[in-house]
Amino acid sequence: MDETRRTFLKVAGLSVLGFGAKPVVDAVAGTGQSKFERDPKALNGKRWAMVVDQKKCLDAKEGCKECVLACNYAHNVPDFGNPKDEVKWIWQTSYEHAFPGQENPYIEGFVKDSLKGLPFTVLCNHCDNPPCVRVCPVKATFRRPDGIVQMDYHRCIGCRFCMAACPFGARNLNWRDPRPFIKKENPEFPTRTRGVVEKCNFCAERLDVGKIPACVEACKEKALVFGDLEDPNSEVRALLRTHPSIQRKPQLGTRPQVYYIL
Amino acid sequence: MLEKALRGNKSYFTWIGFLLVLVGMGFSFYLRQLSYGLGITGMSRNVSWGLYIGQFTFLVGVAASAVMLVLPYYLHNYKVFGKITILGEFLAVAAVTMCLTFIVVDLGRPDRAFNVLLYPTPNSVLFWDMVVLNGYLFLNIVVGWTVLEAEAKSAPPPKWVKPLIYLSIPWAVSIHTVTAFLYAGLPGRSFWLSAIMAPRFLASAFAAGPALLIMICLFLRKYTKFDAGWEAIQSLAKIVTYAMIISVFFVLCELFTVFYSQIPEDMNHFRYLFFGLHGHDGLVPWMWASTVLAMLSLVLMINPKTRNSPGTLAMGCVCVFFSLWIEKGITLVLTGYIPSPLETITQYHPTVPEIGIVIGVWALGFLILSILYKVALTVKTESV
Numbered sequence: 001m002d003e004t005r006r007t008f009l010k011v012a013g014l015s016v017l018g019f020g021a022k023p024v025v026d027a028v029a030g031t032g033q034s035k036f037e038r039d040p041k042a043l044n045g046k047r048w049a050m051v052v053d054q055k056k057c058l059d060a061k062e063g064c065k066e067c068v069l070a071c072n073y074a075h076n077v078p079d080f081g082n083p084k085d086e087v088k089w090i091w092q093t094s095y096e097h098a099f100p101g102q103e104n105p106y107i108e109g110f111v112k113d114s115l116k117g118l119p120f121t122v123l124c125n126h127c128d129n130p131p132c133v134r135v136c137p138v139k140a141t142f143r144r145p146d147g148i149v150q151m152d153y154h155r156c157i158g159c160r161f162c163m164a165a166c167p168f169g170a171r172n173l174n175w176r177d178p179r180p181f182i183k184k185e186n187p188e189f190p191t192r193t194r195g196v197v198e199k200c201n202f203c204a205e206r207l208d209v210g211k212i213p214a215c216v217e218a219c220k221e222k223a224l225v226f227g228d229l230e231d232p233n234s235e236v237r238a239l240l241r242t243h244p245s246i247q248r249k250p251q252l253g254t255r256p257q258v259y260y261i262l
Numbered sequence: 263m264l265e266k267a268l269r270g271n272k273s274y275f276t277w278i279g280f281l282l283v284l285v286g287m288g289f290s291f292y293l294r295q296l297s298y299g300l301g302i303t304g305m306s307r308n309v310s311w312g313l314y315i316g317q318f319t320f321l322v323g324v325a326a327s328a329v330m331l332v333l334p335y336y337l338h339n340y341k342v343f344g345k346i347t348i349l350g351e352f353l354a355v356a357a358v359t360m361c362l363t364f365i366v367v368d369l370g371r372p373d374r375a376f377n378v379l380l381y382p383t384p385n386s387v388l389f390w391d392m393v394v395l396n397g398y399l400f401l402n403i404v405v406g407w408t409v410l411e412a413e414a415k416s417a418p419p420p421k422w423v424k425p426l427i428y429l430s431i432p433w434a435v436s437i438h439t440v441t442a443f444l445y446a447g448l449p450g451r452s453f454w455l456s457a458i459m460a461p462r463f464l465a466s467a468f469a470a471g472p473a474l475l476i477m478i479c480l481f482l483r484k485y486t487k488f489d490a491g492w493e494a495i496q497s498l499a500k501i502v503t504y505a506m507i508i509s510v511f512f513v514l515c516e517l518f519t520v521f522y523s524q525i526p527e528d529m530n531h532f533r534y535l536f537f538g539l540h541g542h543d544g545l546v547p548w549m550w551a552s553t554v555l556a557m558l559s560l561v562l563m564i565n566p567k568t569r570n571s572p573g574t575l576a577m578g579c580v581c582v583f584f585s586l587w588i589e590k591g592i593t594l595v596l597t598g599y600i601p602s603p604l605e606t607i608t609q610y611h612p613t614v615p616e617i618g619i620v621i622g623v624w625a626l627g628f629l630i631l632s633i634l635y636k637v638a639l640t641v642k643t644e645s646v
Contacts, residue, residue: 083608084306093604100605101527131449137388138377157377158300158370161388163310167450167603173310173370175301194299195370249603252449 041210046230047147048126048202049257050216051239056223057118067121068092070218074203076191078178087172089200090215092119098260099248115262121224123215124149124170124200125248125256132162132171141197147229147257148202158195167252171199202226229257263411266640267633274636281629288622291615292367300370303616308608309599311368313592313620318364320470320591321627322395322441323463325357327471328402329434330501336427342494345642349475349490351406352634354434357471358399360627367619387443394437401430406634414641438463445594450603453531456519462512463590469505470586472498473579478635480576488639499575503563506582510556513589534607535597544609545596548588555585 057064071077071090078087095111096103098120111118126149133143140156143149163171177194185191189205192198203213211217216226227236236259239245245259270278295302305312331350334340366372383389405426412419442463445454456462476498479490520528533539535549562568562578569575601607612620 085301086307097604097606100603135386135388135448137383137386137392138374138381139383140377155374155377155381156371157374159365159368159388160310160370161386161444163307164445164451164598165448169308169602169604172307173300175305176299193371194301197370249450254449 043207045146045228049229051225051236051259053223053261056221059221066218067215070214074214075189076182078181080181085175090123098122125258128255131165135161135165148204153192153196156196167249173197267636281625284625285622288619291618304610304612308602309610311595313612314364314368316591316595318361321357321360323467324471325354326434326438326467328354330472346490348638351402354402356627356631363623391440394440398433398437438467451598452528453598465509466586469502469509469582472502473582476579487643499569531597534600542607545593552585552588555581
């Protein structure tokens with residue numbers, strides 16, 4: 001009896017070791033070759049970034065929400081119709097909420113007159129030094145080499161540490177099942193389950209097939225410009241070279257990569 | 263030894279039955295939360311942690327306070343605590359179990375909780391919190407149980423347990439430090455972004471935990487055969503007094519820095535907490551209740567007359583416990599979110615299922631505590 005139990009334990013122990021070793025072996029002695037081939041049309045960047053040219057919004061018709069609507073459709077963002085459950089990837093807000101602490105009685109006038117009181121378009125800043133990535137206990141959110149801060153919806157445990165860490169309120173939990181609240185489903189992009197966090201992904205899935213982000217494409221006034229900051233000839237670099245620009249909360253050291261031209 | 267928990271009088275079983283009913287109630291609410299999602303609670307996009315994480319934070323302190331018994335007894339050979347050290351260790355076991363349960367009920371995807379082990383991430387404070395909490399639970403179960411078992415057999419405790427006891431002392435400090443670091447390292451949450459957060463957590467822990475122990479000891483003295491000894495209770499009372507004074511002092515330090523520097527972003531949280539901001543004042547009554555209780559407790563605990571009399575000592579400890587429960591269990595977590603980093607104000611109101619789950623987890627903790635204490639006290643009273 002004892003003999004068989006001992007043998008069983010030996011075999012069981014060895015098998016556990018064996019299975020446990022496989023990922024280690026893969027990591028150390030893997031071939032390093034990707035199993036998937038990249039689409040030749042894919043857009044390649046070294047440091048993706050966005051410039052929001054707020055003055056161009058002036059040319060749009062009042063209440064224009066093209067960028068928001070395009071994003072919501074592209075990413076199956078649910079519309080719960082209440083602020084408590086709200087999920088948003090890109091949205092419009094007033095100056096004092098986009099740049100809190102930088103308002104003063106006179107800038108109000110500038111924003112009102114010069115920018116016709118336009119709301120500011122805000123989204124995930126895809127920070128170079130993202131606190132959300134630093135705090136995630138399971139690496140469900142991570143920074144890609146091209147600068148995109150990406151989410152793995154299949155790994156997220158819904159602890160919401162990232163939501164506490166993000167200084168821009170860019171992150172959302174699915175407080176309930178989002179699927180019944182998707183207005184028109186886009187079969188090209190996965191829907192999420194309740195209990196996971198999501199946010200803007202700079203349209204990583206579109207870049208992979210050679211398309212620019214949905215919000216940028218939707219903006220008829222070209223107020224949103226997307227490009228590679230490491231490429232000196234890119235449009236974003238040209239804009240930042242020729243216009244004074246500001247970032248949101250630069251003093252926090254997260255190095256946000258969405259720039260605003262007022 | 264566990265069989266000792268199966269024998270008891272009617273009031274013991276009524277108490278156990280009562281706790282089981284509460285646990286069952288909490289569990290049924292939790293099943294509803296599992297099927298609906300965390301939207302069943304009062305949490306929202308802007309206030310994304312609520313009562314669950316608040317209770318977790320407070321209870322880490324209660325757990326850490328076991329060290330206030332272990333350290334004098336084992337390190338300084340303070341024999342007076344010999345009888346009650348086990349109560350501190352078992353309180354830590356019950357409190358850490360509640361902490362871990364609160365974390366699990368707070369997860370959006372509890373089915374994936376083990377991802378924390380599958381993808382260990384040393385740069386996340388939450389990962390370290392998981393490590394230190396589970397370690398502390400293990401240390402206290404093993405130490406408490408082994409020493410008690412030796413006592414039941416009238417034998418000295420085995421030698422290997424000594425290093426574990428010594429290890430449990432810095433470990434207790436670590437659980438509360440790491441828990442404070444969950445908050446104190448986040449850019450953009452100025453209410454939490456304070457170097458004094460961990461010391462503050464430790465001070466309030468060493469007040470709230472021993473205060474609860476004194477209440478338990480006074481209760482046991484009155485209603486059971488177990489007497490912790492008046493000297494032990496008095497020593498604990500002095501620990502509570504000093505810890506509470508330090509805790510209040512640390513809060514005043516925070517208030518000075520925030521209100522003398524007059525940085526609006528930092529002030530707004532405290533203004534919301536104490537006076538209300540832009541007409542929103544959901545936490546104001548709670549904060550003032552906590553403040554009044556803290557002042558009252560200092561009067562009752564500092565004055566030797568009131569500290570030395572069981573009736574007023576019990577009152578003092580109740581004041582300490584509830585003042586700190588409000589401060590850490592409710593206001594500390596919520597105020598970090600109000601106003602939000604984008605300077606919007608979303609208030610938070612816990613829902614009925616959420617409160618039901620909170621009560622259920624507390625009942626689970628008290629169930630574990632009652633069973634462990636029953637075993638310990640039976641051993642103690644039989645061996646005398």
